[in-house]
Amino acid sequence: MKGNYWQGIAEKIYDKAASVAKICRDKIPYSTVDGRFDDQTDNISWWTNGFWAGELWQLYGAFGDENLREIAEKIECKLDRVFLDSRGMDHDSGFRWLMSAGADWRLTGSDASKNRLILAANDLAGRFNLAGNFIRAWNDSGDGSKAGWAIIDCMMNLPLLYIATEILHDPRFSQIAAAHADTAMRAFVRPDGSVCHIVEFDPTTGERLRSHGGQGYAHGSSWTRGQAWGLYGFTLSHIHSKKREYLDTAVKIADRFVARIPESGFIPVDFDQPPEPWYEDSTAAAIAACGLIELSKFAGEKYRETAETLLRNLVENRCRFDLGCDNILEKCTAAYHDSWLEGAIIYGDYFLTEAVLKLCGRETFLW
Numbered sequence: 001m002k003g004n005y006w007q008g009i010a011e012k013i014y015d016k017a018a019s020v021a022k023i024c025r026d027k028i029p030y031s032t033v034d035g036r037f038d039d040q041t042d043n044i045s046w047w048t049n050g051f052w053a054g055e056l057w058q059l060y061g062a063f064g065d066e067n068l069r070e071i072a073e074k075i076e077c078k079l080d081r082v083f084l085d086s087r088g089m090d091h092d093s094g095f096r097w098l099m100s101a102g103a104d105w106r107l108t109g110s111d112a113s114k115n116r117l118i119l120a121a122n123d124l125a126g127r128f129n130l131a132g133n134f135i136r137a138w139n140d141s142g143d144g145s146k147a148g149w150a151i152i153d154c155m156m157n158l159p160l161l162y163i164a165t166e167i168l169h170d171p172r173f174s175q176i177a178a179a180h181a182d183t184a185m186r187a188f189v190r191p192d193g194s195v196c197h198i199v200e201f202d203p204t205t206g207e208r209l210r211s212h213g214g215q216g217y218a219h220g221s222s223w224t225r226g227q228a229w230g231l232y233g234f235t236l237s238h239i240h241s242k243k244r245e246y247l248d249t250a251v252k253i254a255d256r257f258v259a260r261i262p263e264s265g266f267i268p269v270d271f272d273q274p275p276e277p278w279y280e281d282s283t284a285a286a287i288a289a290c291g292l293i294e295l296s297k298f299a300g301e302k303y304r305e306t307a308e309t310l311l312r313n314l315v316e317n318r319c320r321f322d323l324g325c326d327n328i329l330e331k332c333t334a335a336y337h338d339s340w341l342e343g344a345i346i347y348g349d350y351f352l353t354e355a356v357l358k359l360c361g362r363e364t365f366l367w
């Protein structure tokens with residue numbers, strides 16, 4: 001597909017996001033209510049609270065709109081409250097701060113933003129379990145019940161650690177990232193190239209105890225967003241570390257993902273879900289597309305072609321560029337067994353934007 005097709009889509013994304021940003025300057029959206037963005041400012045630790053800022057920074061980088069920069073900077077400042085609540089800090093520090101402070105630092109050189117990245121990286125590094133060589137995922141109510149839980153999504157948070165090593169010239173952070181990635185290769189990736197969502201380790205001995213089903217259809221199934229996190233996450237670890245095993249793992253996960261894309265081209269919530277009812281998660285398609293585009297730089301053009309097919313399907317059938325609603329991407333699903341399915345989710349819009357900007361050479365690489 002010609003670059004000018006994607007350039008046209010990037011302009012449509014920018015036109016819509018810039019208009020929406022003007023009418024909700026103070027919001028930190030997660031989803032929509034009656035088509036309008038909700039606001040998570042009072043739920044400031046929520047793991048997705050960096051993505052709207054990330055989308056605005058990407059569009060600022062591509063189109064230079066100062067209004068978007070100002071709104072994104074305000075969100076970054078609001079996120080400072082999260083640092084003061086240990087119960088709100090979890091392994092998703094990468095998602096929160098790479099998209100907000102990291103973007104600001106890359107695009108403006110802000111020293112305050114660099115400082116936020118280092119604070120976030122220190123906290124993430126502190127979640128490392130030495131016995132099991134994994135980064136603890138979520139918190140619990142203080143009973144230690146989740147002390148041994150790690151999740152595939154964490155592969156996307158590791159770039160925060162690689163970047164902290166680059167900034168500080170201190171290898172501790174990338175050592176922890178690599179140790180976690182090595183564990184994930186061994187403990188999460190199945191022989192067929194699919195990945196588990198949650199793996200539980202004994203937090204004292206480090207022994208792998210069991211896997212859990214998580215946000216997919218069932219234990220042992222293939223939750224598609226988890227597959228996409230693994231695909232993109234191992235590619236990112238390869239980009240930062242140059243380790244061949246991470247690239248091979250990313251290829252293995254990607255090949256399995258691509259083999260299971262339905263004929264319709266729409267991505268289900270879980271590749272193993274029953275045919276009826278058929279629930280979709282277009283966030284998985286957008287995240288996988290980003291990962292496939294990056295992977296194609298090391299593993300061949302065919303991955304980029306698949307990414308373009310996935311994205312064109314989204315753009316033509318799952319995107320709203322009109323102002324009748326605030327979101328762009330439709331049919332986003334957080335978890336298969338949720339009562340709320342196939343709606344708007346802000347990271348769907350973020351990864352769609354990132355992917356389209358990659359395809360027209362206007363992305364700011366935030367990972």
Ligand code: GLY
Binds near residue numbers: 153225
């Ligand atoms: N990281 C949680 C999710 O993907 O829903």
